[in-house]
Amino acid sequence: MTVRTHMLTAAQREAVEHVDGPLLILAGPGSGKTRVVTHRIAHLLGEGVAASQIVALTFTNKAAEEMQSRVDALAPGKRVWLSTFHRFCARLLREYASCVGLEPNFTIYDAGDSRRALKQVLDELDRDSSFYPPEQISAAISKAKNRLVLPDDYAKSARSPLTSIAAEVYPRYRQRLLDSNAVDFDDLLLHVATLLRSEPEIRRSLDDRFRYVLVDEYQDTNLAQYAIARGLSIDHPNLAATGDPDQSIYGWRGATLSNILEFEKDFPDARVVRLEQNYRSTRRILDVAAALIAHNRLRKEKDLFTENDEGQPVQLTAYATHKHEADAIVAGIVADVTSGRRRARDFAIFYRVNALSRAIESSLREHGVAYQMVNGLEFFQRKEVKDVLAYLQLLNNPRDDVAFERIINTPPRGIGRTTITRLREHAARYRVPLLAAAREAGLIESLPKRSAVKVAQFVAMLDAVGETVDPPVETLIRRVIELSGYRDSLLASEIEEDQQRLANIEELLTAAREFDAQHPEPGRLEAFLEQTSLVSDTDAFEADDDRVTLMTLHAAKGLEFPVVHIVAMEQGLIPHERSLDEPDQLEEERRLLFVGITRAQSELRLSYASRREFRGQSRMTVPSMFQAELPVREMAVSEPDIALDDWAAAAQYHDEADVWHDGADDAHTAGDISFDPDNFEAEAPPRASTPMDSSFAGKLVTAADMAAGSAGRTANEHEFVDGMTVLHPEYGLGQVVTVSGGPSKRMATVQFSAGPPKKFMLRSCVLRPVKAK
DNA sequence: CGTAATGAAATTTTT
């Protein structure tokens, strides 16, 4: 980055050298914000402020780590508390747990856990009366918590049908968590915020302890976070907030843009510093971004400028289909990489929704381009990992009912719904946790002896796992997977997915081992659980790998890449259809695109397709309204694949595809013509011999793919034979050892260069045959 | 009690 070599500008120096009193740093994209913040911390230390009096709060672990390492470099040996809001609050809550009705060993529920807890509550209430999906109720409660609204007040203000149901559920949900000695993500903030508000003594002592508070990404703070930052900055009002209203993209998660817009009202004597010079992007990219964001009303105007070159024009390209789009982008990347002009890691491809990654992924795979996807289902969210962790959670916090219900019959041990219901009833009657109820299984009259024995066995197993005091986490996990039968049940399975699950558990063991090495002190189990529940997938991004990066626009915040592609610039996607009716939400979509655009250092390429397959259906698209807001003079607009010839071909092609598709559907619904693969192959010639395919030279999917979707792949599964060399996107090259299973469930066992052989369901797997030369 | 089968729904997701 250029900025590191620059001297501080006047504005930067002003922010860095500010010591006492509130400070707002309005930092445009690429303006060297992190540098300013870290230098300011170093400056404070230089001015004699004790490291223990400084706390810097970020939103992501990645941001916290980044700052940590840069502060370490500037001020070696000083231990400034740099952490995410949530981790900071978790730590404080361990200290003050009793003040909010918790014990120090409380469990932190992630989104999935809290949804389970909520469902338990809904089950107890007459759930049929509420036809709202749990997600919506959960979102309503979460919003309330973020706004610091407690159940009583929420009930008073409930108006709509949804909120009145949420009002009914909220207090019970809250009680359920307290009973389980657990908190959800929102609670971490809420408990600390209410603690600061209702316990003046504690607030004062914390305010005194953290005299210099820095908050990063202030535009994304919600009311709870605001209250925490405020509560720590009354006696020592040295709050330094950094942020950019134009990069606020989490409004839907409760962020209050007014926090930053009204900072100066909150702190009338605040000093405001604007960092408007951009060191990241070319002049043209910055101009495009500025022109776009100028259409927003809810903002503080900034005058973004740069001394960088004007660079190449920003490209806006229309393609005939999403497939053309993906192939053209990938082909361009391949050309740049093979010519040595760029490395794969220079490229990033952003999209609005995860579902859009598929087309790009398959194109990247076809071209053999290595990529990393920063996406949804991250490691610690996987079922098998959550299962194993639930055992640890229950060991650490025996009152954790969510963990109990998760593992009582995982792996299956013959404890069914009715048994669990009986346990719940007993637990409710005597007001004890489920695990305690399970210990008394023999005394529960409604429970058949057979069931009671099984429950007793489960409890005995759990006790055996937790026998030793404070063992290494790795040891504990090993005992869990052995004694619970989890490992055996996966080993016995023949499904490829389960083999993968085993591998994931191995990975968890590795993570535990590393954790143990770094945390020899007691209490490591709790620390490990806290760690795992507070990490996220964006943390997984590895900047060092030489791979193309794929991610959503949201995940892109805070990163930068030499070449950025933003795909699917279509109405309904950017802006997303669900944000079209609310002006505020529309502005947030614009900010989201602004964030994406400003990630680009030297090249920016926007694209869209006139036809896109989405959710199994191919549809005509409408260009994004934001396209009309971009300054054409800075750009190169082209429509390579919508030239007349291609149009005609594409139209003909799609007509054909539609016919195929309808035929397939009819056969399916009629139920009389099944998709016998052999039959199908006879009617639809395989790829190579399709005339259409050769004329499009790999640009389009084959008619078979397009027409029949999964049927196209069904035909493929017969291509796999013993001894064949295949390519897997992650494991690389491997050899097919055996092919087994009937026509519809063909499996291949593949030996890769490392590790045990893996099994794959051939019908829908990522294996690609490698053509022999 | 466990599995197979059917059907409705489908943003973004710092923690």
Next chain:
DNA sequence: TTTCATTACG
């Protein structure tokens, strides 16, 4: 298209 959750069956 895919994913999930609930339901129906063995």
